[in-house]
Amino acid sequence: MKLKLITDKSAAGVMFSLTLLSLLLVVVIAAGLIFKSMPILEEHSLWELISSSKWKPARGEFGFLPFIVGTLWVTGIAILWTLPVALLTSIFLTENSKRWVKKAVFPILDILAGLPSVIYGVWGIVVVVPWISDWLAPMFVEFSTGYTLLTGGIVLGIMILPLMVSLFVELFSATPMEMREASLSLGATRWQTTKFVLLRKNFPGILATVILSISRAMGETIAVLMVCGNIVQIPSSPLDGGYPLPALIANNYGEMLSIPMYDSALMFAALILFVVVMVFNIVSRVILRRIENKYI
């Protein structure tokens, strides 16, 4: 056999095994996290863990509800305000704006997407926290430190904004021009066309993008940890402090070996995050790839 064919074959083998190895990583991570959270799952039932709000690790009480609720609050606030902003911005970019606007906005999105989480945290502490404690919160409550779920939601929202905008822009630009023309030539205005045709047509894609952004937002750690107070309680309003899951892991890793079951509890928190993020990711990617294949 010729030498070049042999090298070709062996290269294929090497590449194939590298691909498989990296695939295996998903499985290994899942297995590792499950293995480490087994001890706590043997002691308490899954339902007990996620529905109890008693968090006293030293006494062996592990109720994850405050953290789950905290994560939901922060993520919810973030999505709630970024979804309209991202939608409107991307509609502006694809439907209404001139080329130079796009040229100016895309680098801005790049920068927003590239800035490290910790920088957002610094910005949150320097800008958003005082804004909330001095200006916004006094209108509703007597006193607030400014380290609240709302602060976390605002900062987190800005962090997922670039992802949402670029995915929306991709979706909208893939929508055939003829579809817009069909609506416009019936005498519809551009906004009517956007509202009734573009948004409707892209509904699955928008949904997938939102799911993807939620999964991204849930795992964000440092920035949220820096601004949302880290108080173990079930929050009752966005102006309360909260304690999302990733912050729990990051804040307590230092002592997790000194208290029994604590390490297992934290790994269980990581497992929850991993499972939720993975499921959300797969669902949205499958939808997005379906759409992509339909058009291209």
Place this chain on the structure above:
Amino acid sequence: MDDIKKGFFRPNQKFTTKVRERASIEVKDFNVSIGGNHILKDCSLTIPDKQITCIIGPSGCGKSTLLRSFNRLLDMTEDVKIKGQLLVDGEDIYASGVEITSVRRKMGLLSQRPCPLPMSIFDNIAYGCRIHGIRNKKKLRLVVEHYLKAAGLWDEVKDRLNTPAARMSIGQQQRLCLARGLAVEPQFILADEATSALDPISSKTIEDLFLKLKQDYSIVMVTHTLRQALRIADYVVFMYLGEIIEEGPAEQIFKNPQHELTKKYLSGAFS
């Protein structure tokens, strides 16, 4: 067909042009350049009312651009420069302050590939009416039925009006698009190679529909199948490299072309 023009569905008659005001499309020294390319050069012509006008010419000669400038879809492209006048019913549609939506509403567009909107068959037809403010369900049902009949589609789809339009065959989709265009009571029908993506039977159906519709509408179609123009055209415009070389009644152009290029094109020397 009669009740279409009576404004049966639109008592105030705001958009449909009154018969005595009804004129046609007049193009005067019209120039278009896109991104520095001069696409239409000093085009002047008049589209006759209630006839089928075919714009013919080799590909890339600016036929589609001319057609798209009639309902200002050209505005969608970036870097477009337009000079000259385009009068529809005596009104320059490129003048400032013109309501683009009402201009576009006067023209139903049929594109190369049928493009149903992402909704049910019923909603596709009703879309235009809803856009223009008709919400009455009973009225909408009448409109939908009427125009589906006008496009010869009613019997085929009357049992599945609520299924997505994208599930129809491609020929049915094109007739749906025609019906959708008719439902906003236009005066012109613009067809941009509307049969090129269809099978022979479907395109015959569309052609027959055009022959029927020309009693009430002016139909402008771009085509590069000469035989189609021979079959249905009343008036023919021949374009070459962005210029209008020759125009006139079909018989005259086909039987007795004046210009050398027209003769060559008609004899099939280039296409």
Place this chain on the structure above:
Amino acid sequence: MKAKFIEEKVMKVVMALTTVLLFFFVGSIIYTIIKEGWPAMSWSMITDLPGGGFYIGKEGGLLNAIVGSLMIVGASTVLGLLVSIPVVFYLNVYLTPKSKLGYASRLAFDVLFGVPSIVYGAFAFTIMIALGLKTSLLGGIIVITLLIIPIFIRSMDEVARTMPRDILAATFSLGATRLQSVRVLVRQILPGIATATLLSIGRAIGDAAAVMFTAGYTDAIPTSLSQPAATLPLAVFFQLSSPIPEVQSRAYAAAFILTVIVLILSIGGRLITNHFSKNRIK
């Protein structure tokens, strides 16, 4: 005027406003970092180690964090590229676009890409405990490599997939093996690889959650793989919570340096794309 035109105008203004909002956010963030960070900057900030402990010592600079970050990111970039470039070629040259393995692995890389870095960190930490390792430079390098591989693969794969398959067919028809046609592919996607590398480095250098568990933090520059290493994001995170103003200003300085690095990487990436994209066949 009619309601629909008013609605159109209003919506257009609102849309323009939300777009301006993006500029406002970026402006505000960069302004904040410069305003807080620039006064804290000095030569000794870049050239000195912190004196008297990073959390309480008032003296010194950030050299430990700068060197630590560069070591970790440099090493994991090299390791990451060694793994991800073959994988990208495998996905794009050896597998057909419809391949099931290709679909599954792209989905898996999407998932890996989405796994929060804190989960990577927690996972790597348990592995390290199981192996009896302490927080160390090596731990940081491994976890950042794991983190960076899906980013590399996804961004390069996106570039590689835009390449028309006809080019591959053309090289195959000249009798080239698949490995030889990889060379053609390389020439096509080289600028893409460069951009992807820069952007991924930007993400890796800014990641705090994963290195927190694995690399630890220290005042010294690590001299071997088994010693802990400081990193810039953690320099921000830990020192900002200190009650001492001098230490806090070190945190702002670290934030400033980090932002500058990320901005340079991001602008560099864009320049490369713009510069080379004219030579590419699309």
